[in-house]
Amino acid sequence: MTGEGGAFDLLDPVLGHHIVNSLGWRSLRPLQEQAVGPLLTGEDAVLLAPTAGGKTEAAVFPLLTRAERHGWQGTSLLYVCPLRALLNNLLARLETYTGWLGRTAAVWHGDVATGRRRRMLTERPDVLLTTPESLEAMLVSVHVDHRAFLSGLHCVVVDEVHAFAGDDRGWHLLAVLERVQRIAGRPLQRVGLSATVGNPGELLAWLQGSGHGRRPARVVAPETAIPPGAAAPDSPPGGTPDAAPDIELDYVGSLGNAATVIAALHRGEKRLVFCESRRAVEELGEQLRLRGVTTFLSHASLSVAERRRAEAAFAEARDCVIVSTSTLELGIDVGDLDRVIQLDAPATVASFLQRLGRTGRRPGTTRNCLFLAVSDEGFLAAAALLLQWSRGWVEPVAPPPEPRHIVAQQLLALCLQEHRVGDALWAEWWHGLGPFEPRTAAPVVRHLVEQGYLDRDGDLLFIGPEAERRFGHRHFMNLTAVFTAPPEFTVLNGRTEIGRTDPDLLTEEVEGPRKLLLAGRSWLVTYIDFRRRRCFVEPAEGGGRAKWSSFGSTRIHSSALTRAARDVLLGTDPPVRLTRRARAALAEARAVRAGTVDPAGTVITRRADGEVRWWTWAGHRANATLAASLPTAVSVHHRVDDCWVRLRADVTPTLWRTAVADAAERLCLPEIDERAVKGLKFADALPASLARATLAQRMADPEGARRALAEPVSFTQAEAEG
Template identity: 70%
Template sequence: MTGGRPEEQLDPVVLHHVVNSLGWPDLRPLQRAAVSPLLRGDDALLLAPTAGGKTEAALFPLLSRMTGQRWAGTSLLYLCPLKALLNNLHPRVERYAGWLGRTAALWHGDVGTSARRSVLWQRPDVLLTTPESLESMLISVNVDHRAFFAGLRAVVVDEVHAFAGDDRGWHLLAVLERLTRVVGHPLQRVGLSATVGNPAELLHWLQGSGVRTRTGRVVAPDLTATAVAPESAAPVAQPPPGRIELDHVGSLVNAATVIAALHAGEKRLVFCESRQTVEELGQLLRERGVTTFLSHASLSAEERRRSEEAFAEARDCVIVSTSTLELGIDVGDLDRVIQIDAPATVASFLQRLGRTGRRPGTVRNCLFLCRSGEELVRAAAVLLLWGRGWVEPVMPPPEPRHIVAQQVLALCLQERRVGDRTWAQCWNGLPPFGPGAEPIVAHLVDNGYLDVDDGLLFVGPEAERRFGRRHFMELTAVFTGPPEFAVLHGRAELGRIDPSLLTDEVQGERRLLLGGRSWRVTYVDWRRRRCFVEPADGGGRARWTSSGWVGASFPVTRAMREVLLGADPPVVLTARARSRLAVERDEQAPLVHPGGSLVVRGRNGDLRWWTWAGLRANATLAASLGEVVDPAQRFDDHSVRLRENLLPGDWRSLVGDAAQRLCLPEVGARALAGLKFSTALPRRLAEATLAARTADLAGAQAVLSEPVRFTTPVG
């Protein structure tokens, strides 16, 4: 290392090991840029592609600060969204801490009782955990959380974008605020993220209540660390060099044939958009003699671990995965990434693309294999946006009232009794956990979730009944998963399946597909929700109940319209892809127009408004325009069905003021059942929460601001 640079502020022992143990001639740009702000104690958001050295960019300065300021006890938390990612990171973090005579340990649901006792006794300097496990520590009667966290100084949140976009983000923020209250002083917050479209806003979100008083900095490889103001412009993500290829194969069988034939001798990571597709493709590849491993959320943790470790050590092989391998879990050096159909977002594609091109002399690459014309157009749209340097902003879901209810209950477990006038102080003024939540607390009291005695709130009988099983573990998870059956071969759990696979009528043996292999069901334990299996020769089926397709966004759907109007993404298009795109453009030509939206009467007489606005914008339009929309409110990503008797001359008078009277979509009882803790809310507030999350007012207004043309299809 050369002198006179920021890295010389690091502890000399860290510098010594960077050069002599890691063999690095220098730090990466992100790592250099992060040194000064993190040593000063600033909050920060560190941005870099996958494998960009973000973990070291955070740990090297924080470990140096730990030594220089003589932090004692558990002084650094490292939070991840996945237990597998924590397990993967632990040896590396332990090594770095060990350079300075410090320790690191894991704490999550798979860590055994004796190891947990050791953590509580020894108090490692760095604790790697999830927000859910952190909250479990706060509410556990076996953990003296005030003593254990007394020395806490900083928190690193890895893959912070994966938290911020859903309710786990609100849960994370609320738990960090409660923890700040417990330790009695602000905690330095450092987020690690791949490229996002709104880094300044993401940093401010991570800072929580500290955004008003603490300095925050976005640190990116190509930017100098600078103080961030709310109005700061986001750096635009530029497409990295590499080879992206778009192909149309027509079926999963054909996709398997292509994967088996291409790139022999190389390590290939294949991403699919559903667990069922992962299972079916895994089986097809094995039938073609390809060494294949699988990874998805319904495989047991042990099955996933074995699969990922075997893949990391092998060479000529494929691992087929859902988004579980999109984050930074290390599966060794990859040669190829293959995408089946289209990822939902540009950000997801960037994460997946970043898994390749890590070795010197290699470039990032991704081959898209699309099974249908619509998926081909969708993939082209994602790549069109990527080619323009556009990435989705990470936005927390609005109105998290159910998380407020969960947090109030968790706080009462943590403190045992909380003042009925002072509870809001425990989140340090962070909305929406402040005084505005009083109607939610009143509902919790009125319905027995909380009891009150002498001005103190404590957990009531209804909370005990609904969430008290297994020491209130249900209270720390903010998502409701569909009921699934555990699948066991002997004593080994293989994973979990949808119960419908055990109740559907079948002729002969009942067979399952799990882990890319077929299994014969030998016994079902209905009471304990378990089934026992033995290996079978083919014929297995895979299925899982979807958590709900949220639909394409306004930008992606608009980009699909652009593709249909002739725009090509800046990637290699195979002859098959070009041919199928030509067919799609020809067939969809009556439904797209560059100057606005179209209302088209189909051959069967139905009338559809082709908005190309995305599911949420169309849901908003359908809910707001009862005068013109079909009473059944049928809509999808691309269109809204209108009343068949609607005349062009009536359009302007009926919808002329629609942009000023947009309303939120209606919410049904089935949707409410999927919102965890909704029963702890007044029904009207639960419905308002879901309605706000299914709407896109800006997208709907954009559609209404465009010209509308009534046409009749040709032919």
């Protein structure tokens, strides 16, 4: 087998032999062909392809060839994933590939037994699969000689890099990689694997961290010129790469109706249903089981054992359904799927592409997705998303600005790692990475010292009493995770852990027996151990309830998707199959919201109850920016959503023109609720003003606000739909 330009012949001959004879591949996929050259020469790269596009092999084959060619010893390659389940899923493949060359691969995360981790310290694997949190736990652990263990590193692969870059885990990952790079004593080649994103060049620049502009880098994306709605050229051999995906939108109106449709359609097929909340997963799972459908569940509050049992059983079954949150959106293998079903809409086009890519992998099959809208809002969101997808648009990945709380966390973690750090030398650990430049991070360092998080001995910094008090329990484990999770109770049936539930379900008043819904089954609560945050349950016949709270749980749609919803209401249909019910729902939505959209600009309406709304259709962040920038016109309640801003009841066209002129000259950052600040982990390790400023900058969309201010506005007395 030879590839275009001889790329296959550049791989290690032993690898080449097994690719042909063990995997049975007749050719490399285009992405794999094009990745060989740059990765063999040590370039940083982002490899871009849809789900099942062969990204793992595109990275690993040339990097293992480099390892053989240059005689790398010990742990030379890090493979970082956002999910433990994804690591577990990849391990067998990487053990196979490394085994062909007489090398080894191993996984290290919190679920791996202590004995196995100890063996890895003495018998270092060539490829180490881990999460950023586990990598940092290694750096701060007194049981790991991280300098010896990581001294042989040469490269790092970041799987699902777009999933990291869009939130604070990305900044955490970059900061940890800079520290690891300093320990290794050499620049690490960085390779990101990503699904389709709108700005791959910027994603690559971000992944390079301090190496941006200093190291050669390229985006490898054979299918870049193909719109997201079209088939990718590196679809699995034997599939139908030229077939357009089969997308249908239906309106069913309730979760119970969705269960009825799923139970009646596609019998004999293996179906993956995505829901946008854990509660919806539980309720739909129960409804499907009541209708005799073989059903499995997966979400983050189910125990690891419960999820693994469900995923294994689903992979082996045929006529069945697995209901999941985004936990199965990424590349975890659950076998050959026949169909993906989406309740309402995911928050992003990128998520939809990930989910769509779970299908169409077998010969003779086509990628497909059935949207079942269970609410009016969900229906409009689905129509808008499908319209944007059809236009070839995908969200750009934007790292959150000003990660000052991550700077605070990293400074504390570095002092744990090194025990004592020079007051003038700490910045060298991050090699000039933006958020850690001294002028940016110095106020954070001062605050940490002043508040006792760090102590000072001459020119040396070390962990202080306040950090010990707040984060010191369980060997500072809480310091390695960058998210604040609401407290949950562990649910046990005997000694078997079922999962975790919201404490409100265990404390609120109820009439009759207290029942939970978890793992798609009802449970009777028999005992609650409040001190140890555990509750014990027994199986029950129906009546259970599911609930979870989370900080920042409100879904915020982008300006582009909100604008697409406006286009739908103005008459543009998403170019997918619409059922009869969907067409009726579309007509109803346009009739009900007719007074809120105007092709010439934005609309200000007065409802029957006197409430005045400015329908910007600009997105939540733009509207929050506008609310802060129009103090003389906006209601004191400052309520906004994706589509509108609440104005004062006495606003007049004259007052409005004056307010808009003032706002156009000086936009303000949104006001931040103190509850939101408390939800920002490590916010207490920042000055209060910096914590609020961090969130305000993240909630702002000045460009979207300016666009809305520049559009003509029409005043109408028509009552707007609430």
